[in-house]
Amino acid sequence: MRTSTVIVAALVIGSAAAAWWTLAKPQPWTEEETRLVQSLGLASLPPLPADPSNAVAVDPDAASLGKALFFDTRLSANNKVACGTCHLPDRQFQDDLPRAKGVGETARRTMPIAGTAYSPWVFWDGRKDSQWAQALGPLESAVEHGTDRAYIAHLIEAHYADQYAALFGPLPTLDAVPDHASPNGLGAVLEDWLALDESQKDAINRVFADVGKAIAAYERTITPQPSRFDAYVDHLAAGEDTSGILSDQEEDGLRLFVGKGECTKCHNGPLLTDNFFHNTGVTAVPGLPGDLGRSVAVEQVLADPFNCLGPYSDAGPGDCAELRYLGQAGHEMIRAYKPPSLRGVASRPPYMHAGQIATLGEVLVHYNTAPAAPDGHSELAPLNLNPTELAALEAFLGALDPIEGQP
């Protein structure tokens, strides 16, 4: 054998071995990757931000009242639907259904609650700007609780008057208020609302807002719980041995998550969401009304009397920066929806804003192939991940589940 042939053979084998080793063995993280990985851990989560729009946000008595209201099915048209009907505490406060079922069926997937106190915008399209303003929406939705604000005010008077008064002061006199009335109602419910004088409307709105504020005080206590991924990050940050915390496949998936998978474009920070809105080309559900996502929600949140700048907000001058600097929704907000936190994502199919995709594997295929959007423009570009890489990413997402025994 010629010397040169031996050299060629040795180098080819050596290169192949090096390439195999590179692909097969866990590699140390680069400084940039380490920084990014650490930024995703719960240890990087700041304390809960204040909600200046809700004076009782951190009041334990408000949280206690809020919890009672959250699970009270009397807050519905058929006495069967509470917040907790769709936001199930033992299921990450969601319901495992493509679209929520209240007194009817909604057009959107129930969202989990943990960590929403960190989010400047609530709902898939962010049409509410606080937990308390959000809580009011389903109460008056014809397909969720199916009630109205006058009914809710009477219900507080009948069942929660003392707890309410201790927190918010005496209830207004509701004797002259009809059983049902709301500006969001239909027929007689709307007519009865329009017949009220301004002080009556204001009194009802205030009780209604206070109900939201109490529920928000409870929801604020629902926080994300540590996962195996967080244990991995803690060890990484401390310079300790991380072996055995994640499987090799999960670690490969994490590397893809912060790298080639481009997941952290939108799923960043310790809650793994940027709390903004993105069109990712998710298909429309046949039979549902048209849904333009964030592009119409911007006007809704600006016009909402229960927003941070509204008369029922407790915020002072200088607060509400998110709303003040919200700006206008551009073309890129058509069919844009909020990236949900990926914490616990593997154990809560189906996925997307209307439950369009049944499994996490199919979600990853969606991002890998980047289909065109039904309206507006998808921000995605094909990722060209191979099946091994997709499987690794899916395995990693499983490591974001709360550690056993925690909600």
Added chain:
Amino acid sequence: MSNLITRRRLLWSVPVALLAVGGIAVAKMMQPPPADLDLSLAKPTEQGLYTASVEPGLSPITVGTMHGWVVQITTPDGRPVDQASITVDGGMPQHGHGLPTEPDVSADLGAGRYQVDGMKFNMPGWWVVNLSVDGPAGPDTVTFNLVL
């Protein structure tokens, strides 16, 4: 002999090429900003009409945190420019999207200093912030780069 060296060079190029391809793949994954990015926070405007400097109110700037910047506008020879009109926009050049907010001047602090509020960056990576300045010398623009 010289023939063998050429072959050796050729053979060495195999692992070198593999490393290079690997390096490009990693670089693409992390989408680094251009290596020669000007990260200075004080610079002349495009036409040289003013000098602009910015002081982010958050150091380091973190992803997703709303904060304010102080912008200072001076003439090229360092005299403060008062009563300038300043507008702010920006975005991520590698992703083709703008800022998640519409920042605005909230106060004229005097001495050519302006408070800009509503700054927020919702992704890690390379961001640009464009200031349009209209003052006594006329309109001009300046772009600052940030890497989060």
